[in-house]
Amino acid sequence: MSELAYLSFVEAARRIRAKDLSPVEYTEALLARIDTHNPSLDAFLHLTAEQALHGAQTAADAIAAGQALGPMHGVPFALKDIIDVEGLPTTAHSQILADNVARQDAHVTERFRAAGAILLGKLSTHEFAFGGPCFDLPWPPARNPWDRRMFPGGSSSGSGAAVAAGLVPAALGTDTGGSVRNPASMCGIVGMKATYGRVSRRGVIPLSYSLDHIGPMTRTVEENAALLNVIAGFDAHDPGSANEPVPNYLDAVHLGQGESLKGLRVGVIRHFYREDMIAHPAVDAGIEAALGVLAGLGAEIEEVTTRPLGEFSDGNRVILLSEGYAVHERWMQTRPQDYAEMTRQKLLPGAFLRAADYVQGLRNRTGFSTAVDQLLEHSDVLVTASSMDPPFLIDDAEAVARCYPRQARAPFNLTGHPAVAVPGGYYEADGEPALPLSFQLIGRHFDEATLYRVAAAYEQATGWIERHPPLDD
Amino acid sequence: MSENMNDGAKASLARLADSHGLRRLFELDREAFEAAVASAAALSGRTERPQQLEIEMAHVCRFPNRAREA
Numbered sequence: 001m002s003e004l005a006y007l008s009f010v011e012a013a014r015r016i017r018a019k020d021l022s023p024v025e026y027t028e029a030l031l032a033r034i035d036t037h038n039p040s041l042d043a044f045l046h047l048t049a050e051q052a053l054h055g056a057q058t059a060a061d062a063i064a065a066g067q068a069l070g071p072m073h074g075v076p077f078a079l080k081d082i083i084d085v086e087g088l089p090t091t092a093h094s095q096i097l098a099d100n101v102a103r104q105d106a107h108v109t110e111r112f113r114a115a116g117a118i119l120l121g122k123l124s125t126h127e128f129a130f131g132g133p134c135f136d137l138p139w140p141p142a143r144n145p146w147d148r149r150m151f152p153g154g155s156s157s158g159s160g161a162a163v164a165a166g167l168v169p170a171a172l173g174t175d176t177g178g179s180v181r182n183p184a185s186m187c188g189i190v191g192m193k194a195t196y197g198r199v200s201r202r203g204v205i206p207l208s209y210s211l212d213h214i215g216p217m218t219r220t221v222e223e224n225a226a227l228l229n230v231i232a233g234f235d236a237h238d239p240g241s242a243n244e245p246v247p248n249y250l251d252a253v254h255l256g257q258g259e260s261l262k263g264l265r266v267g268v269i270r271h272f273y274r275e276d277m278i279a280h281p282a283v284d285a286g287i288e289a290a291l292g293v294l295a296g297l298g299a300e301i302e303e304v305t306t307r308p309l310g311e312f313s314d315g316n317r318v319i320l321l322s323e324g325y326a327v328h329e330r331w332m333q334t335r336p337q338d339y340a341e342m343t344r345q346k347l348l349p350g351a352f353l354r355a356a357d358y359v360q361g362l363r364n365r366t367g368f369s370t371a372v373d374q375l376l377e378h379s380d381v382l383v384t385a386s387s388m389d390p391p392f393l394i395d396d397a398e399a400v401a402r403c404y405p406r407q408a409r410a411p412f413n414l415t416g417h418p419a420v421a422v423p424g425g426y427y428e429a430d431g432e433p434a435l436p437l438s439f440q441l442i443g444r445h446f447d448e449a450t451l452y453r454v455a456a457a458y459e460q461a462t463g464w465i466e467r468h469p470p471l472d473d
Numbered sequence: 474m475s476e477n478m479n480d481g482a483k484a485s486l487a488r489l490a491d492s493h494g495l496r497r498l499f500e501l502d503r504e505a506f507e508a509a510v511a512s513a514a515a516l517s518g519r520t521e522r523p524q525q526l527e528i529e530m531a532h533v534c535r536f537p538n539r540a541r542e543a
Contacts, residue, residue: 314519321516329494336498344498345505351493352513357520362530364521369531 004029005166006219006468009075010226012169016074019063023074027056027118030076034120034167037471040148042140043162045081046089047121052076055118062116072230073116077170080156081122082129083214084203085109092205093125095138095338096331106203107238108172108214108231115230120168124158129174129207130324131343133157133394143394144186145469147433150391151400153186155179159217160187164436165469170227171217176207177316178386178409180215181421181440185386188423188436188464190224190455191217193409195446196416197242199228200235208323209240210362211316211413220465221256221456224420225249228448244446252449256456262298264454266291267379269304272408276309279388282427286437287385290424293461294383294454304379306371312411315368318353318361319414325350369415372442376417381454382442384408390427390435408440418448422455423464433470478507486510 004012004026015021031049038044059074079085082092084102086109091097105113112119124142126132132154133141142157144150145165152161156173160183163171173180175193184191192215199214206212216227229250234243268291273279279287295301325332328347336344375382388406392399412419419442426434443451459465486507490499499506 311521314516318516318520321513332498333494334497336495336501341502341505344502345509348498348505348509349513349516351495352489352510353517357517359530360520360522362532363523363528365531366528367523 005033007169008220008223009072009169009218010222013072013075016059016063017069023056023059023063023118024053026074027052027076027120030120030168037145037165037167041143041145041161041165041167043124043142043158043165043167044078044121045091045093045124045139045158048088048119052118052120059116059118070114070116071226072112072170075117075170076120076168077112077117078120078123078159078162078168079109079171080125080129080159080173082125082174082205083108083172085119085122088122090122090205092128093132093137093139094127094343096335098138102203104203107200107235109203111231117170117230123156123162123171126155126157126179127340127343128205128328129155129176129179131340131346133400134340134342136340141394144391145471146188146391146435149393150435151186151394151403152391153183153387156183156217160184160189160191163187163189163217163219165471169218170223172231173215173217174204174207175213175215175409175413176211177320177413178407180213180217181386181409181419182407184217184421185438186391186436188438189217189219190221190420190422191215192224192228192420192448192451193412193418194228194232194448195242195418197240198244198418198446198448199231200233200238200241202235202238206327208320210323211320213413221422221452221459222250222253225253225452242446247449249449249452252452253456256453257460260298261294261454261457264299264381265379266294266299266301266454267304267375267382268301269306269375269382269384269408271305272309273385273388277388277406279385280390282390283385283388283437286424287383287439290439290458291383293458297457297461299454302379304375304382306375307368309408309411312368312414313405315361315364316410316414318357319365321347321350322353322358322361325353365414368411372411372415372417373444376444380443380450384440384442386421386438386440390437412442417445418443418451420448420451420455422458425462425464426467434467
């Protein structure tokens, strides 16, 4: 079971093409694993087992008939439950949308179908990709598979938990202030927030129009690149979609796996996690160890400085709250009792920001973006913290409240630069299960390829991907 | 709602709730309402006000344009 559970989907797709692995066998194995572990992880909100098995059989028939196959032919995937699939519920994990059924596929769903992938179901999220973890919603929050007492990050919490637990090899999350990279960090997987506009958001419930991104979440860098290959590209129906060429990201991965990083310039924004905030010592040590690995691979490491983290965070927050409240105003007025208490409390300040605040926030955004561009004139990639702390107890309300500002992800939603959370070792307190650590790589606009190159080189050098949550022990 | 808040301040918050169509929410969670007003004011106070008139809003759809220019 574990062999298929943790099989790279790139390898699985190769075996399926070679007729060494049946899509039906693969799908059945993962559905059985979901049946075993989802009751304790609550990663899936809705399973589509019957449709998945039907799709797997159709995929097997296509192989037998010698039909042309997409890059994810016969590979299972799952979607955060704010992404539309025609005929299925999109609840946003909220009572507000408990009866909402999508009328058509989101753009990314169409891309998965075209690639031949098989949907296993919809995944838990913080309510409307914002509040959470909450215990006063129709469904429980997802749990961290490394230790189910722990917070799995969010808002794409089910995506992080399901991928890390080997319930599905590929999932999508969304990221407005870090919601792909946070669960990736907490669950020990790879989470990419590509450049703003790289992936169409059509058919995805918005939180903040100008900060929302969709991102791939996978166990390995190669799978992440393969997944971005599937979902990236222009969509005329998303006003924020970028009409930019999309390279083959797997080429960058193979470059990273095959060549040194000699000459690559890595800028480290240490003041984000040593002065503006003080990261947990294990997080700090993990980043330093990662920099040591990158230096050993030939990269040139240099410390760089930019505006204080708090300024970036406030810049992100004023836009997120203004746009988010515009989305939710009607429901906040008419159905406030149907939100979780935490979601309501987090959305409400947006009601009292003024139009001038929002406009100034958008004007300031230019300066923040330029500040990061300036760093990237002298560095090929930037490194900084993702979360400031290792995972913590999910029912520790104080720790949950503390964690939201203790991160360095939101700056890159504000500026639109691509940023990927990369597994960076483990925190092992005495007698407690090991918990994942992580760091971020940030790149130039539309240069996700260099991030994948560096992440792949680092991953290969460290071997962290060989370790899995202790579910099968 | 804060215990030391006087009746005038409480009435002012209630009027604010009415003006925003949020009376139902205000009645549901007055403390959260008060905290949200304070939080927004603090965030507004920390938001920089650029003085140079030529600084425009960063229209998100300009990201690809700028990338091409670079």
